[in-house]
Amino acid sequence: MTDPAPEHIETARLRRSPRYGVFLAVGAALGLLLALILTFAFDGTAxxxxxxxxxxxxxxxxxxxxxxxxxxxxxxxxxxxxxxRRLSRRTRDVLIDHQHVLDEE
Known part of the structure; x- marks a missing residue:
């Protein structure tokens, strides 16, 4: 059996970011709701x-x-x-420990 690989610790920058697809979908839904409201608020079909x-x-x-x-x-x-942009100010550094796992059968 060989010795396991040495541990390798790195520093990484961690920050949260919004999911753009969700914001696009919510914006589209609100636009659709606004279109529905405007259609029936100003009845110009006659x-x-x-x-x-x-x-x-x-x-x-x-x-x-x-x-x-x-x-x-x-x-x-x-x-x-x-x-x-606002969340990018809240970045922080974290330590990441790389481990190599060997599967011996």
Whole structure:
């Protein structure tokens, strides 16, 4: 049996960071909710457009959602970046101990 490898201790910097996908999804959901609220708060479906077309409530919701979802995602990612900047100040150094395990059968 051979001697185990010597221990190797290193220093690493540890910090927390937000999960950007979660912030994008929450921003998109809030944008969708805002589109739903705006669709029913300002009922413009009874009006006829200049081209003589009348839009249904679903179509108006789709048009408003096309604008609100990207805006909500942009707000979400901005909040994530601000949190990332604030959390980067709280970094700390930790010691990491590398161990090599040999499986002998």
């Amino acid at each position: 009006d006829t457009s200049d081209a003589g077309v009348t839009y249904s409530t679903g179509q108006v919701f789709g048009f408003v959602a096309l604008a609100c979802i990207p805006i909500g995602m942009a707000v979400g990612i901005t909040v994530a970046l601000i949190l990332d």
